[in-house]
Amino acid sequence: AQSVTQLGSHVSVSEGALVLLRCNYSSSVPPYLFWYVQYPNQGLQLLLKYTSAATLVKGINGFEAEFKKSETSFHLTKPSAHMSDAAEYFCAVSDLGGATNKLIFGTGTLLAVQP
Amino acid sequence: KAGVTQTPRYLIKTRGQQVTLSCSPISGHRSVSWYQQTPGQGLQFLFEYFSETQRNKGNFPGRFSGRQFSNSRSEMNVSTLELGDSALYLCASSLVASGGAYEQFFGPGTRLTVL
Secondary structure, eight states, X not given: OOEEEXXXXXXXXXXXXXXXXXXXXXXXXXXXXXEEXXXXXXXXXXXXXXXXXXXXXXXXGGOEEEEETTTTEEEEEESSOXXXXXXXXXXXXXXXXXXXXXXXXOOOEEEEEEO | OOOOEEEOSEEEEOTTOOEEEEXXXXXXXXXXXXXXXXXXXXXXXXXXXXXXXXXXXXXXXXXXXXXXXXXXXXXXEEOSOOGGGOEEEEEEEESSOOTTSSOOEEOOOEEEEEO
16 A cells, blocks of 8 residues: 655754655655645645656756655755745645545654744 | 635544544645544554545444545535544645645644544
């Protein structure tokens, strides 16, 4: 079965520091992988997705993620954190089969950005 | 273009009551999925509809049901509410069911509190 594991439920960085949010996946077939961000009292917004094209995926707001099959990882990074990046981030994998939009989410990582 | 809208945004019910939540997808989108988000269980898939047909269902009791109308609007119903049903219910819409090839757009959610 598909699954994702996010290491670290809380991550705190200083403004201007590197952001690294970890996600490992388990999939029996080449996966579609996603990173979503959720701001307080809002829905989820797609940051980026991997669909087996380029292994380095660039998303919105300066975020990017690299798909590493050998490590079954899809970590999210941003070179320089802004205060506005404080939010909860979710890694997700698409369920098996292209005929469903079902997503399986990780438990989330709450990112705090210190001034 | 208008985003996904969910009504109501906030709802307070008592145990044993039933509730209906509504989701209006982005114009032209035919796939609607529902998720439950709680602090303890995280984001869990409820069900997915495409062209008025339920395509996929998560592991929830039969008290949870849904439907989709010909205009793609969707409703979900929870009967005999329990305290544990308190959650943020998120709706997502997409053009088609594609496993992630087409982006899913999330609404702001309905916050249900069961007293």
